[in-house]
Amino acid sequence: MAPVKRGVIVDVGSGRGEFTSQLKRRNPNSRVIGIDRDPSSKTRIKMSTVEFFSRLKNPERVKKVWLNHVDIISREAFQEFEHMVKTIPSGTHIMLTVRRERLQQVKHALTACSKYGIKINSEQEYNPKMIGSETTKKFYEEAHSSGNTQKMPIRIVAVKM
Numbered sequence: 001m002a003p004v005k006r007g008v009i010v011d012v013g014s015g016r017g018e019f020t021s022q023l024k025r026r027n028p029n030s031r032v033i034g035i036d037r038d039p040s041s042k043t044r045i046k047m048s049t050v051e052f053f054s055r056l057k058n059p060e061r062v063k064k065v066w067l068n069h070v071d072i073i074s075r076e077a078f079q080e081f082e083h084m085v086k087t088i089p090s091g092t093h094i095m096l097t098v099r100r101e102r103l104q105q106v107k108h109a110l111t112a113c114s115k116y117g118i119k120i121n122s123e124q125e126y127n128p129k130m131i132g133s134e135t136t137k138k139f140y141e142e143a144h145s146s147g148n149t150q151k152m153p154i155r156i157v158a159v160k161m
């Protein structure tokens, strides 16, 4: 995936922050921000998605938002996601990584956001050539070695029109 030249990339649910670091290395000309609501996470910005996007001074600078293995299905999680979707500018890419067993529910949640201009651009099975968090890599190895395709990580790219 081509680096984002300028603007802001947000890693929602960044946990230990290693994926955020990968994003920083790949996008040296962008501001990469990891957020996580868990106070015990390694992330500097310990905030929920709603808090972060409500406080963001220049939301129009957001170009890409990553959600790797972050719940958007449960009622509370969907409300947070919906708030984010309303806040981000047109043209923002939303990159989600989910296990195949969750794919239909996640696509359903994205379809529910179509009224805000969200459209699914692509979905692709994860492979090790792609950028991925430690969790994604672990899930891939597990699914690959057990042959349980329901556990395979899938990368969805959605865009706000």
Ligand SMILES: C[S@@+](CC[C@H](N)C(=O)[O-])C[C@H]1O[C@@H](n2cnc3c(N)ncnc32)[C@H](O)[C@@H]1O
Residues within 6 Å of the ligand: 012, 013, 014, 015, 016, 019, 035, 036, 037, 038, 041, 047, 048, 049, 050, 067, 068, 069, 070, 071, 077, 080, 133, 134, 135, 136
């Ligand atoms: C399963 S972990 C995945 C961590 C990392 N993205 C990865 O792939 O290794 C999910 C993380 O998302 C965080 N999280 C979940 N919902 C969130 C929200 N609405 N706002 C901020 N962080 C959230 C959790 O605290 C947790 O650290």
